[in-house]
Amino acid sequence: MNTVANFLKTPYRAGAIGLSIGTLLVLVVASVILLPEFLAPENLSNLLAQSTVLVISALGQTFVILTGGLDVSVGSIISVTTTIMTLDMPEVVRVMLCIAVAIAFGLSNGYGVARLNVHPIIMTLATMGIGQGLALIILPIPGGKVPEWLSASVAGSVGPVPNSLLWLIAATFVAAWLLYRRPFGLYLFASGGNDFNARMNGVPVERTVIKAYILSALFACAAGMFLAGRLASGDPKGGATFGIESVTAAALGGVHLAGGIGSILGTVAGAAILGIVNNVMNLANVSAFLQSVVKGLLLLALVVSQRRKTIGL
Amino acid sequence: MDLSMTTTDAKIETPSRTLTARRILSWVLGLPPAYYVLAILIAVAPAVSATLINPNYWFVILKQSAPLGIAVLAQSLVMRVRSIDLSVSGVFAFSIYLASSGLLNSYPPFVTVLMPIVIGLAVGLINGALVAYVRASAVIATLSVSAILIGIVQFMSSGRAPGSTPSWLRVLTSGNIYGLSYSVIVWIGISVLVALAFRFLILGRYFRAVGDNPRAAEITGIPLARTIFVSHTLAGTLTGIAALVQVSALAVGTIKPGFDTFMNALAATILGGVTFGVDRGGVAGPFVAVVAFSFLFAMLTVFGIQEPGKLIVQGGIIALAAIIYGARVGRV
Numbered sequence: 001m002n003t004v005a006n007f008l009k010t011p012y013r014a015g016a017i018g019l020s021i022g023t024l025l026v027l028v029v030a031s032v033i034l035l036p037e038f039l040a041p042e043n044l045s046n047l048l049a050q051s052t053v054l055v056i057s058a059l060g061q062t063f064v065i066l067t068g069g070l071d072v073s074v075g076s077i078i079s080v081t082t083t084i085m086t087l088d089m090p091e092v093v094r095v096m097l098c099i100a101v102a103i104a105f106g107l108s109n110g111y112g113v114a115r116l117n118v119h120p121i122i123m124t125l126a127t128m129g130i131g132q133g134l135a136l137i138i139l140p141i142p143g144g145k146v147p148e149w150l151s152a153s154v155a156g157s158v159g160p161v162p163n164s165l166l167w168l169i170a171a172t173f174v175a176a177w178l179l180y181r182r183p184f185g186l187y188l189f190a191s192g193g194n195d196f197n198a199r200m201n202g203v204p205v206e207r208t209v210i211k212a213y214i215l216s217a218l219f220a221c222a223a224g225m226f227l228a229g230r231l232a233s234g235d236p237k238g239g240a241t242f243g244i245e246s247v248t249a250a251a252l253g254g255v256h257l258a259g260g261i262g263s264i265l266g267t268v269a270g271a272a273i274l275g276i277v278n279n280v281m282n283l284a285n286v287s288a289f290l291q292s293v294v295k296g297l298l299l300l301a302l303v304v305s306q307r308r309k310t311i312g313l
Numbered sequence: 314m315d316l317s318m319t320t321t322d323a324k325i326e327t328p329s330r331t332l333t334a335r336r337i338l339s340w341v342l343g344l345p346p347a348y349y350v351l352a353i354l355i356a357v358a359p360a361v362s363a364t365l366i367n368p369n370y371w372f373v374i375l376k377q378s379a380p381l382g383i384a385v386l387a388q389s390l391v392m393r394v395r396s397i398d399l400s401v402s403g404v405f406a407f408s409i410y411l412a413s414s415g416l417l418n419s420y421p422p423f424v425t426v427l428m429p430i431v432i433g434l435a436v437g438l439i440n441g442a443l444v445a446y447v448r449a450s451a452v453i454a455t456l457s458v459s460a461i462l463i464g465i466v467q468f469m470s471s472g473r474a475p476g477s478t479p480s481w482l483r484v485l486t487s488g489n490i491y492g493l494s495y496s497v498i499v500w501i502g503i504s505v506l507v508a509l510a511f512r513f514l515i516l517g518r519y520f521r522a523v524g525d526n527p528r529a530a531e532i533t534g535i536p537l538a539r540t541i542f543v544s545h546t547l548a549g550t551l552t553g554i555a556a557l558v559q560v561s562a563l564a565v566g567t568i569k570p571g572f573d574t575f576m577n578a579l580a581a582t583i584l585g586g587v588t589f590g591v592d593r594g595g596v597a598g599p600f601v602a603v604v605a606f607s608f609l610f611a612m613l614t615v616f617g618i619q620e621p622g623k624l625i626v627q628g629g630i631i632a633l634a635a636i637i638y639g640a641r642v643g644r645v
């Protein structure tokens with residue numbers, strides 16, 4: 001247990017991680033007390049499956065936000081991935097194509113932001129449109145069939161452990177390894193904190209930013225594969241909401257949108273808060289329409305509590 | 314004597330002409346991408362369809378562009394000071410619902426007219442307070458406000474489309490002077506007002522200073538938080554006016570004014586030369602960008618290109634314009 005905690009430790013610039021984890025714990029305790037069905041195995045399994053796409057995409061988004069950027073094309077990459085997985089071609093080719101497309105999107109975003117001086121929102125907004133268009137061309141309406149192994153890898157379990165939890169743990173550990181065990185992680189914090197200082201200290205800022213966007217796209221690709229496996233089909237607009245929701249989850253987890261501050265645990269906690277709020281409101285039969293209001297208010301409350309130095313984006 | 318004078322004049326004139334030519338070239342190169350996009354579209358239009366160069370068609374395009382045009386003007390105000398307003402969809406949804414649900418039928422007409430503007434102002438005040446004084450992230454704060462508004466509308470309407478908008482309100486879009494819709498006149502009028510305010514009021518200088526370098530502006534005594542608060546409040550009010558024009562353009566109300574409303578507003582603002590802290594387009598830039606966008610979509614429709622193709626073209630143009638512009642003037 002100590003080893004796990006040590007691996008996920010947040011040695012520097014972790015943000016309001018305590019607030020996020022505290023909110024999550026309060027939410028879980030309140031849900032357990034007020035809604036006995038919350039702990040039912042079916043509900044927990046459902047909650048896990050629903051939250052995994054968001055957690056994986058938010059982890060990728062965290063890399064980009066740490067550089068002071070934003071990747072709104074995440075949702076389109078998820079949609080494109082689900083549609084490619086339904087194409088009529090060998091399964092290995094489909095997977096390779098998904099990865100290649102994700103790298104192409106990430107590289108375009110990163111190169112545009114880091115080398116061509118385009119603002120992150122503008123660059124990823126442009127690729128978001130292109131990605132959404134591509135997804136609709138590949139699969140105009142939801143449907144198609146994904147490989148059986150993909151559905152099985154999402155739906156099944158290893159002993160008592162659901163596969164969706166394994167996906168989630170794997171993505172979290174890869175993200176934590178990259179952020180806390182590689183020089184890249186240090187470069188990310190340095191570039192996002194103050195890119196001029198980082199450059200002066202020999203940090204390859206541009207390369208770091210490009211890598212962050214590529215990783216964000218690859219995590220989105222993994223989230224798309226999970227979604228395709230869960231739906232057992234493709235959906236050209238299935239990822240549409242995740243572009244903004246992944247940013248929301250990261251922000252809830254204390255990752256500062258100005259860059260340089262954040263943590264993997266915080267992002268997982270932020271995504272879990274969103275997932276549990278959705279789940280609890282479903283269990284409590286809260287109108288689907290009111291859920292949007294509650295989530296908006298919750299987000300406002302948490303963001304307001306994280307006072308920043310900068311004003312604006 | 315005469316000869317020497319002629320020689321001297323010639324020596325003076327040559328660099329002067331070169332300088333003027335350079336200035337003109339520099340001015341042309343410094344224009345926002347929207348101008349190039351519109352020029353290219355106008356150049357190829359005759360080859361695509363004769364309808365596209367019909368003046369009446371241009372009046373229709375302008376009429377359709379008016380709500381987006383005013384929303385873009387609003388967005389450009391906050392983007393000038395390095396902020397953003399993603400609550401456009403929420404203000405549109407709330408205004409359209411209230412105007413078309415019949416809830417305001419028992420009140421005098423001026424209440425329906427003022428309602429979107431008051432909603433926009435209230436949202437602008439909330440956004441401004443959150444972003445400028447609470448220092449919440451503009452992306453998250455304005456997005457949350459939008460989500461709350463859309464959620465309230467969906468809850469009140471139970472997810473069903475409301476009724477029709479008041480017929481008397483449609484005169485704002487259908488009425489015209491020499492073919493120019495009242496809504497377009499409102500759009501042009503507001504654009505002129507904003508341009509004059511930027512030219513003659515100290516607020517315009519504040520906006521530029523904050524956009525150029527917020528930290529330097531604050532150190533030199535410019536009220537940073539208040540300037541950003543005012544920009545959000547003005548933007549909210551303008552978004553309310555855009556919502557009013559949108560309500561007048563709709564025969565039947567809808568609770569889904571479109572996620573792409575703010576995406577289009579963002580894209581047009583950028584094409585118009587106004588981005589986070591960069592203000593090369595003034596007020597004319599965003600205006601031209603909205604017209605170029607509407608004309609582009611009209612042309613794509615003529616070509617029979619469906620939604621996916623339009624999304625790809627839209628994304629490609631934004632990326633290309635931002636890259637070219639970024640290479641020329643620095644970060645976009």
